[in-house]
Amino acid sequence: MSSRRSATIVGSLTAASFATVLILAAPAGADDQGPGSDKGGKAVDAAPAGVELTTLLPERISVDNSSGKTSLTATVKNGGTKDSGKIRVWIVGFDGLTVKNVQGCTAIAEKDLPDGSNSGFSCSVDGLAAGDSTSYSVDATFDLGKTGKICLPVQSADGKKTFWQQGPVPFGTTNPSPNAPATPLLLGTDNTPAAPGGDELPKTGVAEDLLPLGATGIALLTAGTAGLWWTRRRPRT
Numbered sequence: 001m002s003s004r005r006s007a008t009i010v011g012s013l014t015a016a017s018f019a020t021v022l023i024l025a026a027p028a029g030a031d032d033q034g035p036g037s038d039k040g041g042k043a044v045d046a047a048p049a050g051v052e053l054t055t056l057l058p059e060r061i062s063v064d065n066s067s068g069k070t071s072l073t074a075t076v077k078n079g080g081t082k083d084s085g086k087i088r089v090w091i092v093g094f095d096g097l098t099v100k101n102v103q104g105c106t107a108i109a110e111k112d113l114p115d116g117s118n119s120g121f122s123c124s125v126d127g128l129a130a131g132d133s134t135s136y137s138v139d140a141t142f143d144l145g146k147t148g149k150i151c152l153p154v155q156s157a158d159g160k161k162t163f164w165q166q167g168p169v170p171f172g173t174t175n176p177s178p179n180a181p182a183t184p185l186l187l188g189t190d191n192t193p194a195a196p197g198g199d200e201l202p203k204t205g206v207a208e209d210l211l212p213l214g215a216t217g218i219a220l221l222t223a224g225t226a227g228l229w230w231t232r233r234r235p236r237t
Contacts, residue, residue, distance in 0.1 A: 005072065035059055036075055039188045040169030041152075045161040050082030050130070055089070055166045056154040061142075062182045068141040070185075074102075075109035076125065076154055077133035084128040086157035091138060094168050096146030101139040118152070124157070144183055147172060147191045 036056030047053055056075040063070045074091050079083045090108065093099040093116050102121035113120050123136055142148050151167035172191025177183050185191065 009105030037074075037187055038166060041164060041166035042163055045163055047080070047163040048082070048085065051078060051084050051163070052080035053078055053084060053087065053128075053154045053163045054162060055154060056133075057152070057166065057169070057187055059143045059148065060184055060186050062184050063142045063144060064086055064180060064182050065144070065180060068143060070140050070142050072138050072140065072150075073135050074138050074150075074152055075133050075135040076128070076152070078128035080131060081130045083127070083130065087125045087126060087163070088155050088157055088159065089123040089125060089136075089191060090120055090138065090151070090153045090155070091123065092117045092151045092153075092168075093140060093148035094118065094151065096143035097150055097171065098141045098143075099138060099150075100141060103137040114151070142171070142185070144176065144178070144191065145193045148185075 035058075037059050038054050038056055040054060054077050056077065058072050061070050061072045072218040074089075076087075076089050091099055091102050091105070092108075092114060097117040099121060102123060104124035105121040108120040108122050125134060128134065140150075147170055149168035149170045151165065151169070153162050153166075155162045169188060170190050171185040171187055172189040173183060173185050174189065174192050176192060176194035178194045
């Protein structure tokens with residue numbers, strides 16, 4: 001028999017520029033991820049009256065340079081005045097970021113993943129009271145030779161409506177540290193891999209030879225300029 005899967009996320013994220021951030025040499029630990037941020041998020045379908053759903057991701061994570069392992073906390077929050085009712089949260093990885101496990105959630109079958117993603121987990125929520133939130137511990141790997149993005153859609157339990165979607169938003173650094181034990185990455189920053197030979201970034205012009213690493217201002221765009229949304233999947237037999 002054939003099955004037909006469809007998804008309901010539509011729209012695109014508006015590109016936004018972020019100034020280059022000078023990252024400190026000391027890596028951010030798993031317990032020091034900074035404040036939660038809804039950067040790269042937007043409301044899609046109207047939520048029920050009195051319900052206001054958003055998600056939060058850490059401002060920074062740290063990737064072990066030898067294993068590529070990292071961890072982060074993903075949070076969904078109801079900032080409204082009424083209970084959310086049953087909802088589901090998807091935590092999906094793209095490009096160099098692969099989601100390996102999300103505590104209390106179920107892996108999404110490969111055939112049901114959003115186009116362009118490599119991994120994901122679905123988290124069912126029975127309901128969030130007004131002002132309440134719930135958080136998930138996410139284990140992942142990050143290929144520092146690539147860009148890496150994560151996406152958090154919050155949907156109705158049946159998946160027919162998407163009340164909020166954060167991402168696909170990148171984690172990355174403009175100041176790679178391949179010889180350090182770990183590399184700190186910032187939310188909303190496209191990853192710039194180090195040159196194969198070590199700490200020095202590839203050069204694109206003579207003028208860059210005159211500037212120290214990280215001194216040049218670079219406009220960074222959040223992921224999702226064109227938008228990468230759930231699409232109707234082809235029938236499978």
